[in-house]
Amino acid sequence: MNAPPIQRLVTELARLPGIGNRTAQRLAFHILRVDAEEANALADAIREVKERIGLCEVCFNLADGPRCRICLDERRDCGLICVVEEPGDVVPIERTHEFPGRYHVLGGALSPIDGVDPDDLKIAQLYARVLDGDTREVVLATNPTTTGEATALHIAEGLRERAPGVTVTRLASGLPVGSDLEYADEVTLGRAFAGRRAV
Amino acid sequence: MNAPPIQRLVTELARLPGIGNRTAQRLAFHILRVDAEEANALADAIREVKERIGLCEVCFNLADGPRCRICLDERRDCGLICVVEEPGDVVPIERTHEFPGRYHVLGGALSPIDGVDPDDLKIAQLYARVLDGDTREVVLATNPTTTGEATALHIAEGLRERAPGVTVTRLASGLPVGSDLEYADEVTLGRAFAGRRAV
Numbered sequence: 010m011n012a013p014p015i016q017r018l019v020t021e022l023a024r025l026p027g028i029g030n031r032t033a034q035r036l037a038f039h040i041l042r043v044d045a046e047e048a049n050a051l052a053d054a055i056r057e058v059k060e061r062i063g064l065c066e067v068c069f070n071l072a073d074g075p076r077c078r079i080c081l082d083e084r085r086d087c088g089l090i091c092v093v094e095e096p097g098d099v100v101p102i103e104r105t106h107e108f109p110g111r112y113h114v115l116g117g118a119l120s121p122i123d124g125v126d127p128d129d130l131k132i133a134q135l136y137a138r139v140l141d142g143d144t145r146e147v148v149l150a151t152n153p154t155t156t157g158e159a160t161a162l163h164i165a166e167g168l169r170e171r172a173p174g175v176t177v178t179r180l181a182s183g184l185p186v187g188s189d190l191e192y193a194d195e196v197t198l199g200r201a202f203a204g205r206r207a208v
Numbered sequence: 209m210n211a212p213p214i215q216r217l218v219t220e221l222a223r224l225p226g227i228g229n230r231t232a233q234r235l236a237f238h239i240l241r242v243d244a245e246e247a248n249a250l251a252d253a254i255r256e257v258k259e260r261i262g263l264c265e266v267c268f269n270l271a272d273g274p275r276c277r278i279c280l281d282e283r284r285d286c287g288l289i290c291v292v293e294e295p296g297d298v299v300p301i302e303r304t305h306e307f308p309g310r311y312h313v314l315g316g317a318l319s320p321i322d323g324v325d326p327d328d329l330k331i332a333q334l335y336a337r338v339l340d341g342d343t344r345e346v347v348l349a350t351n352p353t354t355t356g357e358a359t360a361l362h363i364a365e366g367l368r369e370r371a372p373g374v375t376v377t378r379l380a381s382g383l384p385v386g387s388d389l390e391y392a393d394e395v396t397l398g399r400a401f402a403g404r405r406a407v
C-alpha cells in the first residue's frame with residue numbers, strides 16, 4: 010500500500026524492539042513530515058554509533074576509544090568490580106550514584122538452551138582481571154532471572170576457586186520501593202523475607 | 209554518562225513521537241547490539257525516504273514519483289474524492305477496502321491559534337480539482353476533533369458556493385465497534401443518537 014521506500018523504512022523501524030507495525034508506520038510518517046536535516050541527523054547518528062563505538066578493552070562496556078570513560082576515570086575505585094550482563098545495565102546503576110567502582114560487562118548470561126556457554130561471555134577475562142589487579146570485591150549484578158542467577162552462581166564458584174581472598178556479593182532481591190505487598194509475587198516476597206534486616 | 213556518539217543517537221531517537229528518553233536509550237543499545245548491516249539498513253531507509261518521497265502533484269499524498277500510486281491507478285473512481293488531513297490518514301482508510309475513490313491530502317487542519325489558515329492547506333487545489341473534473345461526491349474525512357470539524361465545515365461551505373452540484377458528505381461519528389456503552393463519552397454517545405439509523 011505504501012511506496013517502496015516508505016515500506017522499506019516501516020519494515021526497518023518495525024525490527025526495533027517494542028516497535029510494532031503500527032508504531033513503525035507512525036514513526037515513518039513522522040520522519041517524512043520533518044525536514045530533511047532532522048531526519049538525516051538520525052540517520053547519521055545511527056551510522057556514527059556503529060562506526061565509532063566499540064568495546065572497552067578492560068571492561069567490555071561500550072566505548073568511543075580503546076577504553077570506556079569509567080575505566081579512564083582515575084577517581085573510580087579499582088578494587089571494586091560490578092559484573093553486569095549487558096552494556097545497557099551500566100546506565101541504571103550509574104544513575105543511582107551509589108556505585109564508586111568499575112564494571113565488567115559479560116555480554117550476556119549463561120543459557121545452555123540458547124547455546125551460550127562460559128566461553129561465549131567475558132568470564133575468563135573477568136578472572137584474569139581479578140587475579141591481575143588488587144580487587145577487594147566483585148558485585149554480581151546479573152539480572153534476577155534464571156539465566157542471570159545461573160551466571161552469578163557460576164562466576165561466584167569460579168572466583169572462590171581462583172581468588173579466595175576476594176569478597177563476592179550479589180545485589181539484594183526484595184520488594185521494589187513504592188510497590189504494593191498485595192501485588193508482590195511469591196518468589197520476590199520470599200526473597201524479601203529471606204533477606205530481612207534489623208531496623 | 210554515555211559516550212557522545214551514543215548520546216547523540218539517544219537524543220535523535222527521543223525526538224521521535226512517543227519515544228521517551230528511556231525508550232530511546234533502549235533502542236540505541238539495540239542498534240549498538242545488532243550488526244552494522246542491519247543498523248545501516250535503517251539509516252539508509254531514512255535517507256532514501258527523504259530523498260525519494262515527495263508529494264503527489266494531484267492529491268498531495270506521499271509519492272515516489274510525480275503522482276502517487278492511487279492517482280495512477282485507473283481503476284480508482286475519479287468522481288469520488290476523500291479529503292483527509294495527513295498522508296498517514298490514507299493508510300487506515302485503504303485498510304478498510306471500503307473506499308473505491310481517490311484522495312486529497314490537505315496537509316493539516318485549520319487552526320487559527322497555531323496560525324494555520326486556509327492558504328496553508330491544499331484547499332484551493334481541492335476546489336480547482338473538483339471544478340475541473342467530473343467529481344460527484346467529496347467525502348470529508350478530517351479528524352473528528354475541533355480543528356478537523358472546523359476544516360470540514362469550511363470546505364463544505366466553499367464547495368457549496370463553488371460546486372453546488374457536488375454531494376459533500378462527512379464520515380459518520382458514533383460508537384466505535386467493539387466498544388462499551390458504559391465507557392462512551394457523552395459527545396460520542398450524543399453523536400451516535402443523532403446519527404441513529406433504522407434497522
